[in-house]
Amino acid sequence: MRYAEMGYHLEIDLATGNVEKVETDPKLTELYLGGLGTSVKQHWDRVPPEVKPFDDENILIFSTGLFNGTPAFSANRTVVSFISPQSELLAYPMMGGFWSAELKHAGYDKIIFSNKSPDWVYLWVKDDKVEIRDARHLKGKGALEVQDLIRDELNEPNAQVAAIGLAGENRCFTASIEQGRSSASRLGGGAIMGDKKIKAVAVRGTRDVHLADGARFFELMQEVKEYIKFRNANPIPDVMTILSGIGSPQEMVHTDEKWHTESFSWGNARNRRKGFWTEDIEKSWKSTQLSAIKRLISCYNCPQSCGALIDVENLPRYMMKCFSKLTYSMAAYVDNLAFGFKIVQRAQEYGVDGFSTPQILAFAVELKENGILTDKDFEGCPPDEDKEGRFFWLLDRLAHREGIGDILADGTYWAAKRIGNGAEEYAHNNIKKHEQLPIKLSMLDPLYYLMYATNEKISITQIEGNWPQAPFPKREQRERFVKDWPQLPDEKFKQYFIDWELRGDNSIPHFPTPPMCSEIVDWMEMLHNIDDALGLCAGMASFCLKPPYHINNYHKLISAATGMDIDRDELKRKVNRSRNLHRALNNRRGMSRKDEKPPKDHWRHRFPELEEELLTTYYTYKGWNYDGIPTRERLHELDLDYVADDLEQRGILKDGQGQKDHQEHQG
Amino acid sequence: MAKVRKIIKSIKVDADRCNGCRGCEIACSAFHAEPKYSSVNPARSRIRVITHRLQDIWLPVFAGGYTPTECAGRDIYTIDGKEYDECGFCRAACPSRDMFKEPDSGLPLKCDMCEGEDEPLCVQWCLTDVLVYEEREVWVDEETEGKKQEELDIGLESLADKYGLDQLKDAMARMTTKE
Numbered sequence: 001m002r003y004a005e006m007g008y009h010l011e012i013d014l015a016t017g018n019v020e021k022v023e024t025d026p027k028l029t030e031l032y033l034g035g036l037g038t039s040v041k042q043h044w045d046r047v048p049p050e051v052k053p054f055d056d057e058n059i060l061i062f063s064t065g066l067f068n069g070t071p072a073f074s075a076n077r078t079v080v081s082f083i084s085p086q087s088e089l090l091a092y093p094m095m096g097g098f099w100s101a102e103l104k105h106a107g108y109d110k111i112i113f114s115n116k117s118p119d120w121v122y123l124w125v126k127d128d129k130v131e132i133r134d135a136r137h138l139k140g141k142g143a144l145e146v147q148d149l150i151r152d153e154l155n156e157p158n159a160q161v162a163a164i165g166l167a168g169e170n171r172c173f174t175a176s177i178e179q180g181r182s183s184a185s186r187l188g189g190g191a192i193m194g195d196k197k198i199k200a201v202a203v204r205g206t207r208d209v210h211l212a213d214g215a216r217f218f219e220l221m222q223e224v225k226e227y228i229k230f231r232n233a234n235p236i237p238d239v240m241t242i243l244s245g246i247g248s249p250q251e252m253v254h255t256d257e258k259w260h261t262e263s264f265s266w267g268n269a270r271n272r273r274k275g276f277w278t279e280d281i282e283k284s285w286k287s288t289q290l291s292a293i294k295r296l297i298s299c300y301n302c303p304q305s306c307g308a309l310i311d312v313e314n315l316p317r318y319m320m321k322c323f324s325k326l327t328y329s330m331a332a333y334v335d336n337l338a339f340g341f342k343i344v345q346r347a348q349e350y351g352v353d354g355f356s357t358p359q360i361l362a363f364a365v366e367l368k369e370n371g372i373l374t375d376k377d378f379e380g381c382p383p384d385e386d387k388e389g390r391f392f393w394l395l396d397r398l399a400h401r402e403g404i405g406d407i408l409a410d411g412t413y414w415a416a417k418r419i420g421n422g423a424e425e426y427a428h429n430n431i432k433k434h435e436q437l438p439i440k441l442s443m444l445d446p447l448y449y450l451m452y453a454t455n456e457k458i459s460i461t462q463i464e465g466n467w468p469q470a471p472f473p474k475r476e477q478r479e480r481f482v483k484d485w486p487q488l489p490d491e492k493f494k495q496y497f498i499d500w501e502l503r504g505d506n507s508i509p510h511f512p513t514p515p516m517c518s519e520i521v522d523w524m525e526m527l528h529n530i531d532d533a534l535g536l537c538a539g540m541a542s543f544c545l546k547p548p549y550h551i552n553n554y555h556k557l558i559s560a561a562t563g564m565d566i567d568r569d570e571l572k573r574k575v576n577r578s579r580n581l582h583r584a585l586n587n588r589r590g591m592s593r594k595d596e597k598p599p600k601d602h603w604r605h606r607f608p609e610l611e612e613e614l615l616t617t618y619y620t621y622k623g624w625n626y627d628g629i630p631t632r633e634r635l636h637e638l639d640l641d642y643v644a645d646d647l648e649q650r651g652i653l654k655d656g657q658g659q660k661d662h663q664e665h666q667g
Numbered sequence: 668m669a670k671v672r673k674i675i676k677s678i679k680v681d682a683d684r685c686n687g688c689r690g691c692e693i694a695c696s697a698f699h700a701e702p703k704y705s706s707v708n709p710a711r712s713r714i715r716v717i718t719h720r721l722q723d724i725w726l727p728v729f730a731g732g733y734t735p736t737e738c739a740g741r742d743i744y745t746i747d748g749k750e751y752d753e754c755g756f757c758r759a760a761c762p763s764r765d766m767f768k769e770p771d772s773g774l775p776l777k778c779d780m781c782e783g784e785d786e787p788l789c790v791q792w793c794l795t796d797v798l799v800y801e802e803r804e805v806w807v808d809e810e811t812e813g814k815k816q817e818e819l820d821i822g823l824e825s826l827a828d829k830y831g832l833d834q835l836k837d838a839m840a841r842m843t844t845k846e
Contacts, residue, residue: 069707070707071693071694071697071707071792073690098689101709105708105709105710148721157719157752158718180720181720205710206708206710206770207708207710207770208700208706208707208708208711209706209707209708210705210706211704211705211706211707214697214700214702214703214704214705214706215702215703215704217704218697218704225792225794228794229794232794294723295686295723295725296686297686297687297720297725298686298687298688299688300688300689301688301689301690301693302688302690303686303688303690303794303795305686305795309720309721309723316721317721318721319720319721
């Protein structure tokens with residue numbers, strides 16, 4: 001019997017229509033856990049580096065994590081992985097919702113799509129029954145609307161459906177995969193689905209998910225439950241509201257948006273709007289939000305309610321979560337929050353990423369204002385003073401790939417290349433060709449520098465979470481914070497935090513020092529990798545301060561769930577293994593130190609020498625060479641000799657290139 | 668008439684608070700697994716959250732008794748503009764639907780209030796306070812022989828009125844022979 005996992009993959013060959021239920025090797029779970037970890041292994045084994053995003057050979061994996069379908073609170077992530085059309089690297093956007101547990105209960109850990117379908121299809125999985133069904137009649141339907149259409153035509157009200165809209169059908173590089181109240185948005189998973197002509201994946205399962213030691217697992221979950229109650233009743237003092245609780249940032253609950261609206265840079269990640277949050281705005285935004293939200297809702301098995309059912313101005317209802325509440329309004333410089341709620345409805349039906357897309361639209365506006373795009377490109381667009389109409393018009397063009405929209409649909413990096421004429425300067429907020437959170441700050445932050453530069457997520461939140469975003473002004477506050485901090489991997493971090501000050505010698509950019517930064521960033525990255533293997537919401541673990549799940553209880557839960565009996569060190573080793581395999585996969589696709597750069601204007605004050613030192617120190621800490629490629633020694637330690645052989649054969653890793661290599665560059 | 672003490676166990680459901688997480692289904696199915704907590708399967712749960720997200724319907728319903736026949740007619744309720752499924756509020760495991768039946772054997776499921784626990788598991792694991800367990804003590808009339816006889820007389824009289832005394836006597840005679 002397999003525990004926590006189901007032990008089967010569904011292999012779907014879209015070209016032949018062949019469907020296979022494949023038993024998986026339990027050894028892979030021992031080596032790479034599950035979720036992202038075991039998916040990376042599939043991509044490494046099956047997708048050679050020459051494969052381009054829209055090639056037949058680019059497999060698309062919908063993966064559950066090890067904890068989906070178990071009683072672990074907030075274990076509801078589905079990891080979708082593929083070679084991204086935007087970054088051309090391995091992408092793994094995740095969605096919450098209800099899909100992953102349903103797939104587990106149907107009897108599978110992953111669905112792996114290969115090749116392309118000749119015509120539009122959707123996949124229907126109900127326990128042992130797996131059908132590739134005609135979806136020609138669903139082409140053009142909205143990503144949300146089609147979910148109910150499929151449930152209706154199957155007469156399966158409890159089926160969970162992940163689907164694409166028009167943007168995915170048209171292979172827009174920022175097309176998302178939508179599912180109920182959640183979406184796998186980043187880096188173009190929707191485009192890969194569209195390229196393979198998969199309109200949706202519907203699942204329903206009625207099988208048991210087994211636990212190795214269920215009684216022990218429940219006992220541990222009891223502790224987690226009590227801690228969730230405690231944290232919900234006791235927000236962390238001394239940090240801003242949005243960081244004080246657990247769960248995803250509570251954007252649907254909180255109406256005070258002074259910090260977001262005034263601290264981020266809006267339009268095309270350009271300007272901070274200091275003084276934006278006036279009394280009038282506060283009043284109008286609060287009333288708009290409260291009247292639009294019908295109910296606060298959760299993902300599967302999660303006590304937090306981070307999402308909401310939205311009903312605005314008689315538009316079809318939809319569900320919203322997190323930050324897209326703000327991104328369109330602020331990017332468009334529209335001061336009316338109702339616009340935000342309205343355009344997100346349309347954007348979700350198209351199925352586009354709510355972080356990248358508003359920036360892309362603002363980028364187009366900026367190019368026009370600067371004469372790089374012309375009136376001809378904007379023919380038919382409402383006049384400039386109609387900022388709302390202009391954004392709707394641009395969104396329509398993008399999703400339909402019409403006119404200028406066909407170029408914008410590839411995201412700012414590729415669009416700028418195609419437009420030329422200086423447009424590249426305006427695609428200024430990217431890392432590895434991908435739009436980032438619109439934050440422009442003053443002083444270089446060494447921790448964020450490393451997170452932005454080096455993590456494979458290449459996405460908004462990167463890998464932050466357990467370590468506070470900024471030092472607390474007073475020593476007493478810091479001492480109070482560290483007093484009760486059972487989530488730490490090592491007691492020494494308490495001293496780092498106590499010593500970290502807002503100003504003076506012990507402040508950013510020089511403190512935490514590069515070695516300390518390496519330890520902190522490595523710890524936070526590891527937590528994200530664990531969550532992504534388990535299918536846990538980062539909001540209850542890696543992406544929040546003092547979370548219910550942490551490095552000191554994950555291994556106990558994994559042991560009880562799977563029967564593997566692992567300790568903390570063994571867990572670290574497992575995730576380090578998949579993390580290094582992931583890095584090697586991207587190295588094999590050409591990624592190296594040269595690409596590990598946050599946007600130039602991310603901080604006003606930059607320190608090139610310190611940045612180099614940070615990167616080199618961190619690479620050394622990780623066991624990577626000067627170019628950011630895992631050394632043979634590191635790969636050997638992690639039982640990844642086959643990876644070292646491959647990298648050497650390809651000339652990516654030179655024989656013996658390791659620590660010596662760092663010394664040469666430093667020396 | 669003498670009164671006797673009776674404990675009424677109930678779960679109060681504040682559906683307006685439900686965030687739709689289905690944690691109740693998970694806890695229920697794990698508690699009733701063999702061995703206890705060894706597996707999870709919401710399809711085996713004795714509580715189900717009937718969900719129509721866009722209609723703002725999240726309705727926890729507990730498994731009640733088994734019935735071999737489905738109702739002759741159906742009800743469709745509309746409350747506050749929300750239309751609930753036919754049979755939406757019904758707790759029965761009946762032939763008209765899959766709900767509250769073991770997915771493999773089809774055997775009916777019934778909520779047992781998690782006998783032996785201080786509170787049913789669904790209540791323990793509902794952190795949004797949708798489900799609240801309540802025990803009420805009530806004093807009810809003791810069933811006396813005289814009351815039973817009175818009920819029997821009423822029942823027989825109504826049958827005699829409907830079918831005639833002769834037919835009733837024949838039926839009674841047949842039943843007596845069978846026994």
